[in-house]
Amino acid sequence: MRPLGGVLFDVDGVVVDSPHERAWQEALEALMATEWRAIAPETRYAPERFTTAVYQSEVAGKARESGARAALDYFGVPDAAERAGVYAERKQEVLLRKIAAGKFVVFSDATRLILELKARGVLLAAASSSRNASELxxxxxxxxxxxHQNPRRAPVALGATLLDLFDADLCGAAVARGKPAPDLFLAAARALGVPPPRCLVIEDAPSGVQAAKAAGMTSIGVARLADEALLAAAGADRVVTTLDQLDPDALVEGQIAARAA
Ligand SMILES: [Mg+2]
Structure with a gap:
């Protein structure tokens, strides 16, 4: 990577431990137990088969409708194309209930990295496929x-929120193709005015890493779910288990290699 110009953050799973995974799981479990009960025996679905690994490989990072379709295809649900809309809607209802109930947590390593980069003048974009991410x-x-935690005292106004630290908010932006296509990240680079080769993408989903590579950007995968292998296979330039493993000074220089021990 050339000297860093901008960093594009995926939100769900990178900055916020949002309840998407549980919302997808609970919505399908409810449908299979009620309205779709008649077709349930024809499928490979069982609640315990909808694991985190399945969520990460099939659903995470994708736009809502394509995520729904991918999960239904995975479980061999008949008429998946027709049912995906209903499933996506139900998942959204479950998700909004969880968000309203405050059922999400912020990853402090991500907050630290955002503040460290901000203190160094790096441009930041929020680039989630989710239309709910800005609100989070x-x-x-x-x-x-x-x-309490930021030794460099990045300039942060009283009452500032995480959203205020981003120079561009592309969350849920209308683009022609969702991840793994590069459209959202390319739009974010344009919004920041930074050429793609000088952009770094921080992602937790294989589809997002693929999108970053398709955009000609450098990508770091954060494997919070012991899914290092999936992220590496998707083409991540580096995989970490916490963003605290990254050295902000080195990142600014365009170095993403591991910090010397
Ligand atoms: Mg994500």
């Missing part, structure tokens, strides 16, 4: 976090 970022105050 807006609910997270960073001023108190900075007070």
């Amino acid at each position: 970022l807006r609910r997270i105050r960073v001023d108190a976090f900075v007070e």
Whole structure:
């Protein structure tokens, strides 16, 4: 990577431990137990088969409708194309209930990295496929976090939220093709005014890593779910298990190799 110009953050699974996975699981379990009960025996679905690994490989990072379709195809649900819309809608209802109930947590390593990069003048974009991601970022105050945890004292106004730290918010932006296509990341690079080869993408899903590579960007996969192999196979330039493994000074220089021990 050439000297860093911008960093594009996926949100769900990178910045926020949002309840998407559980919402997908619970919505399908409910449908299979009620409206779709008649077709359930024809499928390979069972609640315990909808694992985190299945979520990560089939659904994570994709736009809502294509994620729904991919999960139904995976479980061999008949008429998946017709049913995907209903499933996507139900998942959204479950998700919104969970968000309203505050059932999500922020990853402090991501907050630290965002603040460190911001303090170094790196341009930042939020680039989630999810239309709900901006709202999640807006609910997270960073001023108190900075007070206690940010030694460099990145300039953060009283009452600032995580969303305020991003120079561009592309979450849920209308693009022709979702991840793994590069459209959203290319739109984010344009919004920042940074050429793609000087952009770094932080992702937790294989589809997102593929999208970054298709955009001609450098990508770092954060494997929070012991899925290092999936991210490496998707083409991540580096895989870490926590963003604290990254050295912000080195990143600014365009170095993504591991910090010397
Ligand atoms: Mg993600």
